[in-house]
Amino acid sequence: MTPVGLTQAQQGLWAEYRADPQDTGQHIAEQLELHGPLDAARLLDAVARMLGEVPVLHARFEARGDGAVQHLGAVPVRPAALRDLRGHPHPDGAADEETQALLDTPFALEDGELYRHALFLLGPERARWVLVTHHITLDGYGLTLCLERLAVQYRGETLPSSFGALPPVLEAEAAYEGSADRAADGAALRALYGGIPHVPAPLLDLGLRRGHRAAGQLPAALVRRLHEQAAALQVGWPALLFALSAAFWRAHSGERQVVLAVPVMGRLGHPSARVPCMVMNLAPLRLDVTPGQTLRTLAGQAQAALGPLRRHGRYRYEHLWADLNGHRLFGPEVNVIPFRRPLDFGPDLRVNTATLASGPVEDLALSFTAGRDALHLTLDGPPALYSATAVHALHGGLQAALARGLDRPDAPVEALWPAAVAG
Secondary structure (H helix, E strand, O other): OEEEEOOHHHHHHHHHHHHOOOOOOOOOEEEEEEEEOHHHHHHHHHHHHHHOOOOOHOOEEEEEEEEEEEEEOOOOOOOOEEEEOOOOOOOOHHHHHHHHHHHOOOHHHOOEOEEEEEEEEEOEEEEEEEEEEEEOOOOOHHHHHHHHHHHHHHOOOOOOOOOOEEEEHHHHHHHHOOOHHHHHHHHHHHHOOOOOOEOOHHHHHHHOEHHHHHHHHOOOOHHHHHHHHHHHHHHHHHHHHHHHHHHHHHHHHOOOOEEEEEEEEOHHHHHHOOOOOOOOOEEOOOOOOOOOOOOHHHHHHHHHHHHHHHHHOOOOOOHHHHOOEEEEEOOEEEEEEOOOOOOOOOOOOEEEEEEEEEEEEOOEEEEEEHHHHHEEEEEEEEEOOHHHHHHHHHHHHHHHHHHHHHHOOOOOOHHHHHHHHHH
């Protein structure tokens, strides 16, 4: 097969890999907890068929000049490791240890070693499937496409149309790179940094590393209050979460000009809409948390800023960073996933998904994932800046401060986020 180029997102990840092939910070991992009468052979067959439909997972990367090409589908499907731990005295702990080993072992992109996976049999009607892959292959959206197709494969139903191909994605990106839209997007994003002092990015000294993680489901009463308050303030509830996150960062860091890193996919109406691949970008959402600012006004500011962010979000953050001569681009990363559909493996199996690793972080990263009436909060902090204990304390403090902020939308936000809560 003729080799193809890399997406813009892949190019940055390839450069990081070439700088340190042993680094595992760009490994991502997804876990499926399966409860019920699992047909293990059927699942492994469905996994193999799904993986076989994703050429980027079976690519071999080849250095060319200052960049690389990828030979799509150049290596065969990698079988899952099947681990029967049903007789083990601590099956979950053993599975955790083996999963961590999968996550902490470097990949060899030039050899086409891009993912590894394992099925752990833990007990009567209880199992776990784990997929670990390099971020150069998939972003969160691409991974979701794969998991949804796996569920259809396991159910044995007629499959929808196959995944799209990568070359049209590359062609669309190339067209954008030479367009007037790109120039306008870059100018609009650079303007957001007006008045913000030039501070070098922390990654220049500290690098990017997988962070310590604290995660948990927010109380149902808090989630109901979030939706009620968003309706009362006439903003979308994601905008309200961005406002609350900016208020948290103001209290945590002392910064008044808060720039949140917001993941954007840019797939709607784009060839990548049906292609499992890596195209995710980070776009800046600037919120100025001035003295006396209330949650009401801050939420309105967030709602107004989201439209331009989406319009200009195709401009790569790596290019923006170069444009601004290494200016620190972001404070915290804040990802709001409005709804994640439960995976349907049929009436006999209940499946819980968990993201074990989602790539490296520069500073704190907050992820809010909604599902039905629930909202899950994950907080990551790089080990060079935060201990595991500090990350868990911040997670608890953030949850408490969210509730306080939602109850007092017209109070100055600095009164809602005391230093003790800010960590």
